[in-house]
Amino acid sequence: MRSFLIAALLASPALAAEPQGGPVFAGFGRHTPVEHDVAIPKGMVLRHVYDVTKAAPGKLNPGFETAARFINSHVANGVAERDVAVAVVVHGPAINELTKPQVYAARNNGAANASEAMVKEMLAKGVRFLVCGQAANAMGVKKADLLPGVEMSISASSAHAILQAQGYTLNPF
Amino acid sequence: MQRFALAATLMLMAATPALAQSREGFGPGPVLPDLGPIAPVESDLPIPKGTKFKIAFDLRAKADPGTLSRQIETAARTLNMHVAAGVPKEDVQIVLIFHGPAANDLLKPEAYAKRHEGKANGSAAAVKKLLDAGVEFYLCGQSAMGLKIAKADLIPGVKMSLSAITAHALYQQRGYTLNPF
Numbered sequence: 001m002r003s004f005l006i007a008a009l010l011a012s013p014a015l016a017a018e019p020q021g022g023p024v025f026a027g028f029g030r031h032t033p034v035e036h037d038v039a040i041p042k043g044m045v046l047r048h049v050y051d052v053t054k055a056a057p058g059k060l061n062p063g064f065e066t067a068a069r070f071i072n073s074h075v076a077n078g079v080a081e082r083d084v085a086v087a088v089v090v091h092g093p094a095i096n097e098l099t100k101p102q103v104y105a106a107r108n109n110g111a112a113n114a115s116e117a118m119v120k121e122m123l124a125k126g127v128r129f130l131v132c133g134q135a136a137n138a139m140g141v142k143k144a145d146l147l148p149g150v151e152m153s154i155s156a157s158s159a160h161a162i163l164q165a166q167g168y169t170l171n172p173f
Numbered sequence: 174m175q176r177f178a179l180a181a182t183l184m185l186m187a188a189t190p191a192l193a194q195s196r197e198g199f200g201p202g203p204v205l206p207d208l209g210p211i212a213p214v215e216s217d218l219p220i221p222k223g224t225k226f227k228i229a230f231d232l233r234a235k236a237d238p239g240t241l242s243r244q245i246e247t248a249a250r251t252l253n254m255h256v257a258a259g260v261p262k263e264d265v266q267i268v269l270i271f272h273g274p275a276a277n278d279l280l281k282p283e284a285y286a287k288r289h290e291g292k293a294n295g296s297a298a299a300v301k302k303l304l305d306a307g308v309e310f311y312l313c314g315q316s317a318m319g320l321k322i323a324k325a326d327l328i329p330g331v332k333m334s335l336s337a338i339t340a341h342a343l344y345q346q347r348g349y350t351l352n353p354f
Contacts, residue, residue: 051353051354053354091354130217130218133212133214133215133216134199134211134212134214134250134254136214137198137199137212137214138196138198138199138212143215143217151217151218152214152215152216152217152218153214153216153217153218154214154216154218154220154254154255154258155214155250155251155254156354157228157247157250157251157352158218158220158251158254158255158258159218160350160351160352160353161226161227161228161350161352162218162220162221162224164350164351165224165226165350170350170351170353172353
């Protein structure tokens with residue numbers, strides 16, 4: 001039986017579990033159900049921080065979406081939504097994708113920010129986006145240019161140091 | 174005007190990375206005025222009173238001969254901007270952990286020149302200033318061996334650790350947070 005399963009898995013990668021949306025974000029951050037061996041202790045609060053620099057013009061920013069996937073996959077696996085706190089520290093070109101529509105358009109030849117709706121939905125669910133104030137200054141982005149709810153920090157290093165000291169774990173990729 | 178300034182800034186940035194020090198909106202910091210210029214920020218992320226920053230940086234990329242390592246400058250900026258934001262200098266503790274090619278940026282002038290066709294180590298002055306300001310520098314002993322760098326080749330004050338992994342593990346156990354870039 002077991003060898004049959006292994007043979008079936010090897011033969012047909014298409015049979016792999018399909019990524020699914022939700023339960024927190026339906027339209028992005030799809031995750032794959034996993035028979036996992038790493039137990040999540042009951043009552044554990046997950047505080048996790050991502051570092052994102054790359055912009056993704058015309059697409060959902062994959063760095064932001066990974067943070068949404070973290071929430072979807074853990075809530076789907078029984079962690080209470082309020083027990084998953086996620087922060088995204090943003091420096092470099094990805095800062096563009098946290099700007100208001102008119103600011104984004106002015107900076108990108110009239111184009112629309114493909115990540116805007118996702119960012120707004122994530123903010124509404126309590127995801128924190130923290131912009132590096134040093135990078136923003138170099139790019140000419142002001143606080144008023146950012147989508148409401150996006151936070152400005154002194155620097156990305158500063159935000160990482162503060163969040164880690166507050167118990168956030170750093171995602172290493 | 175704002176758009177013009179922005180375009181000008183972007184053009185300047187694209188055209189002349191060497192002018193980074195005089196970027197518009199950036200000024201000298203209080204600890205190391207000629208290193209790591211800082212921009213004032215209306216921050217939404219308050220620094221709780223009494224916060225003691227302990228930050229470890231990981232450096233692997235080597236700067237081009239004659240130029241200042243961007244990551245070394247980031248460490249200087251980190252010191253400048255937190256002190257500018259009101260954190261006492263002694264409460265911003267920084268360690269830089271070097272491995273791989275970045276080890277070259279820690280070499281004394283003569284050791285650097287020997288390995289780089291007589292060129293100058295563009296980071297040497299910054300390393301000395303940061304050491305004087307209390308920033309710690311460690312070189313991965315395994316990388317040093319691989320690169321045939323002896324302790325005597327290093328700028329005085331730079332320390333050697335068994336490995337970069339060892340230094341990271343020990344400093345994280347001591348409560349240092351790891352900067353991810």
